[in-house]
Each structure stands twice: as structure tokens, then as C-alpha cells.
Amino acid sequence: MKEVAIIGYGQTKFGELWDKSFRDVIVESGAKAILDAGIEGNDIGAMYIGNMSGGLFVGQEHISSLIADYTGFTPIPCTRVEAACASGSLAVRSAYLAVASGAHEVVLAGGVEKMTDVADATSAIATAADQEWESFFGATFPSLYAMMAKRYMYEYGMTIEELSMWSVIAHDNASKNPYAQFPFKTTLEGVINASPVADPLTLMHCSPVSDGGSALILCDAEKATDYAHKDDIIYIKSSTQASDTIALHSRESMTTLKAAKVASEQAYKMANITPEKIDVAEVHDCFAVNGIILLEDLGFCKKGEGRIAVGQEEKIRIDYNNFVTVNPSGGLKAAGHALGATGIRQVGEIYWQLKQDKNCKDRQVNIENGYGITANVGGTGGTVCTHILSDKK
């Protein structure tokens, strides 16, 4: 397999983008990524787009053709990939394999979701759960993750304050991110006393309904300096993906994402590092409890300790020999969660952080070892995709 690098990233602001259509959002983020990489549109050999449900949100499937059309990149191949909220990471992984195979030298991996055009986004999102055994009986994602939070409280004695600290820090981080949907700070009381959604989760434990687009430019690592300045090249050291049962009730445990453990173990092995080497992580906190569980499943702390690891410093940091800084962007909770765009945005944030890009401004984390990881989750953990990036080849 060829080595693969990232040479550019762009995104729209995440939020309620009333003045932009589905196609505007993806074109804007794609154009920004191309400008950031400093390449020509003609350099791009193929595109992979993560999108969860254009069909249910905007009445548009076949978005691969739409995007090739509106970016003006016809006749290059464009493919949509979908695994619910992990769709974006799967687009990165598909692009990675297309470059690694030698089929294409430069590939755009994009993600897009326009969720605010429908009245009932929660029902559309519920199609990511098991239709016959969960959604049909009224289960929604807030209710499924609430059960996970309840169970985590039961098994490990997590308090509502420990759970809520995640959101406090997420908003603190987002306050330094100009692309974040909710760049305001909050307090423990503000989180705990917010409107209840599904006990124990309040509105402030839940990621929002978001519009947004994001795009990365991937390139054959051997050729990367032909296209980009060496300081703008970050390497993909591993791209791994695992699956689990779609229904929460079929799992061995409700407080572990087995697919996250499998994917991240493979990722560390492929990158030939241990979790201690990670400087920065972007993890999938669609609900606060999921962020805490992922800290454990990614190997940053022991089972049951994610709840107390949060907030040891000003950001979501974990003392694990060295520090790993988690979700400097504000995460899904506060930066926003435009489903198909989220996985790309996570990788984009790590790309910026590792190359210490000017876009990071006040939220730039300390880069010591030069490694970062992302963990993007579909459903309640039916799909997990992880990427390890490094500033070293």
C-alpha cells in the first residue's frame, strides 16, 4: 500500500445555515479545501462524500453526481458513502484506500449534511438505529444514549456533575473555535438545569442538529511535495474501521463500544504507537456519555475512569503519563454535528492541530510527539472509524 498524506482542509461554519442550500454547503467546503491545499481543481482524480441521509433530510439521493456537477469536476468519479454519523470518516477511509491502491494520486474526501430543512430531524436520525427492533418501537438516539448513561452511572457510580463537566469543557473549547455552532461558555448548573431530554440527559448533554460541510485533500505521500509546502503535509498513519451489532440491546456491554476498541487497537498497531504517544484527539461526543466512554475505549484511561479524567485541566485533558488534549474544537457537543460532515471535521481539526495551523489560534494544543487520533461513531456504536495522523512520515 502507498503512504497517504493530507495536504488541505476546509469547512463551513456548523450551525443553522438558513441562507445556504445543501449544494452550497458542500461546494463552499470543497472550494476552501482546494484553496487551502493550493492545488487546481483539475488535480483531483476522484471524490468520496460522507452523507447520512440526503434522502430524508433534503429529498436528494445520488449526491455524488450532484456534487461532481456543482463543483464542476465532471467527469471524475464521485462516490457517496454512508454509515450514519460515521459517514464522514468512511469517506476519508475510502479516499485513503483509493490513493493507497494507486488508482488516484489526489482525492477529495468531503462530508455534508443539511439537517435543519426538516421539522423532525430526530426521526430521520433514528433510521441509524435498528428499524425493526429499536426505531419502530419509538427509540430515538437521545433515549438510547440515555440508557447508556444510566448504565454507566450504575456500573461506575458516575455523578451527574461528572457527566456534565464534559459539556462545560466542550463549550469552553468551542468558545475559541470560530467555526463552532455554539461558541459560548456554560457552567455545571447551566448543563444540569437545562431542559430534560431523556433522563439523565439534558439538552446540554446532547449535540445539536446542524448544517455543515467539510472537505480534506488526500494525496500520495510520495508526491505530496509536488502539490503542497512540506509544512502543510500531515501523514495518515492508520485508517481503521470496525462494526458491531446495530441494536444496543444485542451488545455484550452498554458501556463499551467494542467497535471502538477493535478499530483503535488496529489503528495503534498499524501506526506502531501506543495511546501514550497521542497529543490530541477528536472523539465522537454526540452525547456527553459517549465522549467519556471513548476516552476509555481508545486506551487513554481505565474502564470507569473516563468520568473522572475529564476536566483535570482547562480543556478535556487526560493525565496519562503525558497529557492528551481531547476535542479542542469543542467536539460534536459544542462545535456542532452535521452528521456526514463530522468525521471529516474531526480529521481536519487534527490536521490543523498537528501542523499548528493559524486556524487553531487560541485553541492550539501542545504538540510533543506529533500524533493525533480521531474516533467517529455511527449509531450507538454499530460502526466506528478511527484515523491516526502524524506530522512525521
Added chain:
Amino acid sequence: MKEVAIIGYGQTKFGELWDKSFRDVIVESGAKAILDAGIEGNDIGAMYIGNMSGGLFVGQEHISSLIADYTGFTPIPCTRVEAACASGSLAVRSAYLAVASGAHEVVLAGGVEKMTDVADATSAIATAADQEWESFFGATFPSLYAMMAKRYMYEYGMTIEELSMWSVIAHDNASKNPYAQFPFKTTLEGVINASPVADPLTLMHCSPVSDGGSALILCDAEKATDYAHKDDIIYIKSSTQASDTIALHSRESMTTLKAAKVASEQAYKMANITPEKIDVAEVHDCFAVNGIILLEDLGFCKKGEGRIAVGQEEKIRIDYNNFVTVNPSGGLKAAGHALGATGIRQVGEIYWQLKQDKNCKDRQVNIENGYGITANVGGTGGTVCTHILSDKK
């Protein structure tokens, strides 16, 4: 890039499968493919699934996790790909790239659609057209393809009899295919006098609404004999994909699928052959006119001559130095069109034909040069994906 082979194929019957759910259909076809290849489930390293709209047809997105779950193959990675009716071929191409890259040795490429569970399949299918400029104003696929047929009649003087001959032969071929949805014969009068759908198209010029699943097993060609008998190995000589504008009105021509020309020219070049070498083709005749146009765009005959090329022999055959036999399965028209499963079924038919499998029975075509091609179309040509297979490495 590694060379890639196909070592097994399985499918359900296409049709109104009232007694089978979405998950039953894909599990059945996957199990048949695995049995056909003679491998173990544990041999499979990843899965790619083509599906156009689980969200709109059965309220289920995130089918990658569902399928990994119900096949019992967790935790291997499973990815859904979508490009409307070309979704199946894109699953083949994604699996091809995953094997070619060296990431996985054996990969399952599957396709599934359950269309008969909704009252208005045509509206769901219309999301494959341009939502803002076609579907929103009431355009459906029968109406869009009817315009293409009208234009083809205007430009090349095609008669309704020439158009209808496609369907007569398609049904004749399907009568020899036990998996076909409509294995009955018909006549020119039967086609022309069927219920009008969108002038000049009658019901008998249109492919049906179908349920169905199909699955292929792809394998590193160097390792294929470790898994399968040498007589059961067929090689993928090219896998190419191209895009065009999503809206029909934006095209340079309504009677050429530019993406089919681009993809097939690349395919012949990659396989290092000319169209004359093709023994058998499966082309995307969602409407009869599209089958005729593809004969031309794949290089089997000149522009405007597809209409008279049809029916020179008992099957849809083209006299082009040698004969190419087209759609021995009965094509989408008569074998059925379970959207996401169609592209896989086309490749599966060519796999069977080239290895002269017992499943071909009375519809086995004469294999002289050992090459076959598929052309799978998304929308009105916004995506086209082609595969050339050969019985020689």
C-alpha cells in the same frame, strides 16, 4: 495495484418478495455467494454494500452495521456506497480498490433494495434526479427517460417498433433465467399496446419495481487459488467510473451518456482491449431507450444505430465483426431492477457467463475471446460505472 479476481456469486430472485424483509434479502444473497465461493465467513475481511435508499424505502439507514450484524460478520468493516441505481457497481469498485490496495485479501461486495414496502416507489426513486431543478417540479424517471426516447426518435428516426424490440428480446432472454422477475415472453404488439406511462414509453418499456439482493466475493488474484478452484476464478480487468451533470437539461446531448463513454473508454484502455473483443455485455436498460443508447456509448455500434442493432439474432446481439450478446439475463427490464442490487447482479451474470457456470443453463452465450463488460447507470447518466471481466489473468 494488485490484480483482483471474483471467486463467487449469489443472488435472490428479483421480484415482489413479500415474505422476506430487507435484512433477509441481503443475508440470503451473501450466504449464497459465500457458499458459491466455497470459503468460510471468517475469510472475509471487509464488506461493501450498494443500496440506493434504505432510508426512504424501509426507514433504515446505517445498513452497513445492520448487515455486519445479521450476517454475523462483526467486527469487520462494512461500508454502504450509493450513487442511485449505480450503487451496486460502486460497491464492486470500492471492494476492488480495497483488495487492489492490499488492505484486505477477500472482500464481499453486495447490493440490496427492498422497494415494494412503500406505496410510492417512483417518488423515492425521483430523489436520484436533481431535487431542486427536476424532482421538485414533478419530473420522475419515466418522464425523463421518455424525453430521451422522444429526442432519440427525433434525431435518428427510431420507430416505436425498434424501441419495443428491446423489450421483446429482454423478456425472451429472461424466460431462461430462473432468478428473473418476469420470465415470460411477449410480442411487439404486447409492448406497444401496454398501458402508457410517459409517451412514447409504455409499461413494457420500463423496468419494474423490485426487491432483491446480490453478492460477489472478490479476492486478491495472486491468492485466488488458495480459496477457489481455478475454473471458478474470473479476473476484473478494469473498474472505472465517471460522472456527469445530475440534471438532464444540463447535458450537451440527451441521446448520449457522456459518463458511459468516458468510463468505457477508460475501461477498454485499462483492460487493453477494444469493444470487438467483448463476448457478452450486461447494460443498464432501466428504460428500453437507455439500453439502445448504451450499445452505442460502449462502442458496439455507431451513434443512431443501436436501434437497428437490436434483434439481429434471437437475443439482443450486435454484429460488430464478432457478435456481442447483450443482457442474456433479461436485463433490468425483465430480470428486474432492485436498484442497489442491480450493478452486482450485472457483474454476477458476466462472472457466470465467462466461467460457463451451470446457473446459465439455456442462456449460456458463446464465449470466444473471454471478455465481458457491464455498464451500470445512476439517474439519467449522472453516474456510470463499468467493469470488464475476463477468464484470463
